[in-house]
Amino acid sequence: MIQKLISNIQKTKAPIVVGLDPMMNYIPQQVKEKAFQEFGETLEGAAEAIWQYNKEIVDCTCDLIPAVKPQIAMYEQFGIEGMKAFKKTVDYCKSKGLVVIGDVKRGDIGSTSAAYATGHLGKVQVGSKTYSAFDEDFATVNPYLGSDGIKPFMEVCKEEKKGLFILVKTSNPSSGEFQDQLIDGKPLYELVGEKVAQWGEECMGEQYSYIGAVVGATYPEMGKVLRKVMPKSYILVPGYGAQGGKGADLVHFFNEDGLGAIVNSSRGIIAAYKQEKYAKFGAEHFGEASRAAVEDMVADINQALENR
Numbered sequence: 001m002i003q004k005l006i007s008n009i010q011k012t013k014a015p016i017v018v019g020l021d022p023m024m025n026y027i028p029q030q031v032k033e034k035a036f037q038e039f040g041e042t043l044e045g046a047a048e049a050i051w052q053y054n055k056e057i058v059d060c061t062c063d064l065i066p067a068v069k070p071q072i073a074m075y076e077q078f079g080i081e082g083m084k085a086f087k088k089t090v091d092y093c094k095s096k097g098l099v100v101i102g103d104v105k106r107g108d109i110g111s112t113s114a115a116y117a118t119g120h121l122g123k124v125q126v127g128s129k130t131y132s133a134f135d136e137d138f139a140t141v142n143p144y145l146g147s148d149g150i151k152p153f154m155e156v157c158k159e160e161k162k163g164l165f166i167l168v169k170t171s172n173p174s175s176g177e178f179q180d181q182l183i184d185g186k187p188l189y190e191l192v193g194e195k196v197a198q199w200g201e202e203c204m205g206e207q208y209s210y211i212g213a214v215v216g217a218t219y220p221e222m223g224k225v226l227r228k229v230m231p232k233s234y235i236l237v238p239g240y241g242a243q244g245g246k247g248a249d250l251v252h253f254f255n256e257d258g259l260g261a262i263v264n265s266s267r268g269i270i271a272a273y274k275q276e277k278y279a280k281f282g283a284e285h286f287g288e289a290s291r292a293a294v295e296d297m298v299a300d301i302n303q304a305l306e307n308r
């Protein structure tokens, strides 16, 4: 799957991922009204609105982008109906040739991690039959329970040719409270980065490992260090746009080959129609506003890479 991600990035010349984080207040009124007319103001109605909103954004952007990152929390809050919209979104994006990164941030004791890995990346056994439940291509994983929480995910990735992005240095303002703590003079995020590089060696694709890392765009200096610590790991970089990250901050997340990083923007793309810059599209043409925001993001990052 890492090879498909790289080939999609090369084909589109867009080292970006669109975050499908469909919060209700981003969904235009006309989409919600139509869904509520059909299903009422119910969890099913909310899930239908999410699905229609995602579908329009994907239809308007899929030829420009290599991958999407649905954030499971935005679906899970609507219970089973929300999870059905999550699954429908995953399947639809895959049918459009996109790589799907499930932002699920799982990780637990070994036996529980094994079940998470089966559900999101693997196949579950039911009697004599097996089923792929959610079937994303990559999943985000929290490493802070240690190796036994990660190994079951790695095993499933090896079997299924899927991949992981392991949280190393997150983009949020308080990520340093724990992640920057020094242990024998080294910050914890660097130790986790070293571990990711080690795990990655066991899981090599042709050029890059299918065990990648998450490093926030909001910490470019740390990104520069971590790029060197994990030379063969793809870095998923959230924090562009709504959290303040810009193309110029991101050049050191990439390797000299122009590969090695994929930058996420969620609100900046899916709610672009609410920004002054894209207001001309109006809520009616929210998908076209997202398309314009994708074009601008790709140009910003590629220009920064050309000028480095």
Ligand SMILES: O=c1ccn([C@@H]2O[C@H](COP(=O)(O)O)[C@@H](O)[C@H]2O)c(=O)[nH]1
Residues within 6 Å of the ligand: 019, 021, 071, 103, 169, 170, 171, 172, 214, 215, 216, 238, 239, 240, 241, 242, 243, 264, 265, 266, 267, 268
């Ligand atoms: O360190 C991290 C890890 C994950 N995220 C997720 O990425 C998106 C960011 O959304 P924006 O709207 O582009 O800010 C969201 O799903 C987060 O849960 C992150 O931001 N930082």
